[in-house]
Amino acid sequence: MPVSLQHMSLDWGRKPLKHRENTQAPRTQSRGGVMNAHNEVRVYVRTRPTAQFAQELIECLPDKQTVNVRQRKISRKGVLNNQMSSWSFRLNGVLHNISQEDVYQQVAHSVVLGALEGYNGTVMCFGQTGAGKTFTMTGATESYKQRGIIPRAIQEVFHEIDNRVDHTFSVHLSFLEIYNETLVDLLGSVKGGQTKHCGTMAVVEEPEGGVSVKGLSLHPVHREEEALNLLFEGEMNKIIGEHALNKHSSRSHCIFTVHVESRSRTLSNATYITSKLNLVDLAGSERLSKTGSEGQVQREALYINKSLSFLEQAILALADRRREHVPFRQSKLTHALKDSLGGNCNTVLVANIYGEAAQIDETLSTLRFAARMKCVCTEPSVNTHIDPALQVQTLQKEIQLLKQELSFHNTLANQAAVTYEDLSEAQLAVVKSEVQSYLAGTLDEITIVSIRQIQAVFAQFKNAFQEQEKQLKAQKSIVVKNTPSTLSMSDAKEPVEEMEGANRLSVPASSQRQSVSPSSSKGKKVKESSRKNGQGNAGPGDHLTMTQSETEILVPPSAAETKKSPKDDAKKRCDTPPSKMEAFEVYKSERGHEINRILKENKSVLKERLAQLHNLTGVINSIKRDIDHMRSELQLYREERQSQGQLVSADGEPVLDEAEVTLLIKLRRAKDQYRQNYEELLSTKAEVQYCRHLVDQCRMRLFSEFESWYNESFLLPDEVLDIFKDGGPIRAGLVPVDKALALRAPHCTVYRKSSMGPDTDKLKSLATVTRRGR
Template sequence: MTARSSEVKVYVRTRPTACFAQELIEYLPDEQTVNVRHRRDSRKGVMNNQMSSWSFRLDGVLHNMSQEDVYQSVAHSVVLGALEGYNGTIMCFGQTGAGKTYTMTGATESYKQRGIIPRALQEVFHEVEQRVDHTFSVLLSFLEIYNETLVDLLASIKTGRAVQSGALTVVEEPGGGVSVKGLSLHPVHNEEEALNLLFEGEMNRIIGEHALNKNSSRSHCIFTIHIESRSRTLSGASYVTSKLNLVDLAGSERLSKTGSEGQVQREAMYINRSLSFLEQAIIALADRRREHVPFRQSKLTHALKDSLGGNCNTVLVANIYGEAAQIEETLSTLRFAARMKCVRTEPSINEHVDPALQVRRLHKEIQLLKQELSIHDTLANRAGAAYESLSETQVAEVQSQVQRYLAGTLDEITIVSVRQIQEVFTQFKKAVHEQEQKVKEQLSQKYSLVEKTENIMSSPVKGEEPVGAVGEVEVGFGLGLAVPSQRHTRPQSPNKSKGRKSKESSRMLHEPQVQQRALL
């Protein structure tokens, strides 16, 4: 299917707070535009070149919106597209403590506060139950990127260990996408099994505490739903696959505000560096004059290669802190969101063909066509029709029919297959060749007879006069007449003899053909 180009959809969501900076952040009534004002730094003097206001136009503003409304606005269409065969990616970006994990996973205290991932799992299995004309297989994977190391959060289910690290690598696929080699895939059959895997992976995530967030994510996490769909009604060997990546990025943070030290500080440095590389990749993708995009600068950008600029429906949720003290981080997040909106992707259905099933289907189709031809020939009273090579008995039957047709005892030759037509022409060719040989033999015999006759005629008997020829036949030689002394005559009367002679002369003049036959 032909890919259709589309822009990345970008939404901004504000964390609820009692100290919302209304004088600095303004949401326009169109629910798509955000205006930000920033106070001038008086320490730089009265005259300076600092901008004091910015305007960002995005696809939607999610301000004071419930988890259900956020899911319907952001993820509903992407999840349905994944069931049709389109890859999808939903990611949350923003500073630490802005509500990314809450948007993606939700709170465990209340069912209504579920995030995008639990709601997406619920909708996937609801659609699987409704679409009875297709068979679906759903598999899950949970990847963590911690300090530039890939970790399988669901490895403990198979290995019995808490976390398996260091054995995963990002590899390029032939179609231009990427996959993580060594990442475990877990089949699930209902929503309950899927949620259990989600909670298992969440328990294995690495979190830390600092001044802005008591449960700060210290790693990037990618929860992927792999879907394969096959039609029950169509007998074709084609099927569709898709990946739905639900990405919870770690938050950017300033060490001066978080007060991080030791291991937490080291984690923050890795997080900020990977997010910086992510922003560089987005800038390169937004600039259409750039040919090279630095996806391999970090594990995060490499793992998200096909989600950012490839065959994927991509949605970004920019989470911001709506307080005056965090206005610089808010501006940074909105700038990233504006750049992301300039990125274009080319989503298309991932349709595949099963080679083994295709071969079996073609063999079965050939057998069905042969059976159909056989049934058709039977109904048309064409007994003995075949579509394989003719046997010796069938060849002999065709030869007999051709000979009878040439002899005139058979009016027509019944044709029942293409191979019989070829054999009929072969027998006709043989018959023509045999007839040519017979004609040549007859002509050679006649030429020999002519030469022998001419030799006899050219050597007369001693004492006899040469015999004159009175006629020639079609074969090219003449017959002589007996001399009068040797002719057998019967005595007749003078009158009758004269009349009979004139009569015979007239008959011989007007009937030469009869004369020739008589002479023969």
């Protein structure tokens, strides 16, 4: 049997609860009176107007902040009666016999303004059944002047949005009901809502702090009328019932939430603020021994009293600073209000009391809860966020400005040729050639140009090392396989010496020179001459012979490249350059093979997308013609039916014949097919546009790289090619031709416009030849 909680308040002592002095630091206020430091929850008491107000038991002092309550002693307890008979409660305000407008101005005005500035806010009404909580929060529907806090807050929100032209606002609404520990979306039947998480509704913790309700719909609103319509729709879906103290009693807790997002129109930064305004109408507590509720009403009262008891336990834990754990998860109500109780929120409580003598016990329980709530401290702060998309745009602009500033600085420092973009394929080829020359020993140092060039150099070093390891492994395996056929086994040490000879052959020439001491230069020449003749490093007593094919395999690429002389490269250049058409075909099959392959693949994809677009266009046109034909047939059916007289059913609805119904079904299906194919057509058009862009990009890259290759291979003078050869001091593609010739002189390290000399005419002629060739 479940325990029946007949009253939500617990007696925590026999002494009356006294008001605590405020030992907090002075509080500061911002615009609209919103607290932005450590605040106590503001608590107000509102009395329900009644003709039988117990003035002899409830006294509201003139300071409008203190309520004194007296209670008659029960005579049946005997002569020794230690029952307390008087209490005094000091709160933030007493709302006695005042209008709805005054209630809103004192209670919710500052909280609503704070929500527009980025502070979370909560206004909740607490009290017994029939004390006027729903009237305070929602108001009376029959009178505009009697509207409550929620409609007045909606009006002020949109009024402030219209006045604040320097900001753009977006407002979303949600309406949650907690009925018998079950979460219900009161706006779930309204179309146009946005659900953050689908599935069963549940209260979940947010990663950045706070709580949210999974499955609760958010509805965007742009005008006050739309918000009020959603409020009325939710009020119609609320669960209410007839009670002994109230004919229209709310049997559930309701939380109406206004989500506000604000962005500045004047500032271009990516920051924006959000806030959440919770307007809570709690269900009323009751004593079952007095009301005598039965059946479903009794079951609802048990759930209500149970959740309000858990709420009071959470309030007591928050008020006790020695407590480390606060039991928020005991009920759905406390979990949903976690960020409103003692968190990042401006919280206001309105304690509604029924000022009749018969309800004095419930009045004392409500005032005790209000006094405990006043001891809870909150820490409101502005909810500032950063938009990732706008932040990326801002950072991209900043990077572009820094690049321009760095380029300007390099220009002033005579370093205009430095580039900070990704290296092109031609520049990477030059870096690879420099690294190979440096490893071969023909280049003493590599000129540092930029950070990206240094990274490319290290990458080439890594590739050379990995390639060298592969060659060593391949050479060892080849030597082991060919040992029986190519070696004479005269000594047991010959295989070991053969392996050592293979290792020595795979070492670059620069490494061999470093391993030989200065006194052994003669021996070094003998070893180099023996290697050029295809012999290994075998000693005089070794019988080591190698075939010509094995020698070619064991000789590293760097040694083979050192055999080439500049005269061989000069012979390869034709006296008369070929036509560009012939050279272009050669380029596509050799150096530009990869980019040409990518271009062909992109063209093939583009062709497929164009064919798909053509087919979709034909299908859509065909469906459109069918729709027009069916519409004309339907029009004929309707005209014929009107001419013959409309058949009407018993309910007064028009009767359609079978052929017309079939035609309507076909028309609906055709419209669905048209809509699906049209969406696919739009998607295919976007793909075609993207593929065309890729094809154009590949084609332009192929042409530009071919022009560079053609000029370097057939049109540049020999003097320029000597400068750009492997191991030269100038990098091809990074320095103009005339400046490269000027930098070639050993006595001139920096090219200056004012330098005049015998090379000036040569520079001009070379530049002219280069431009004419291009």
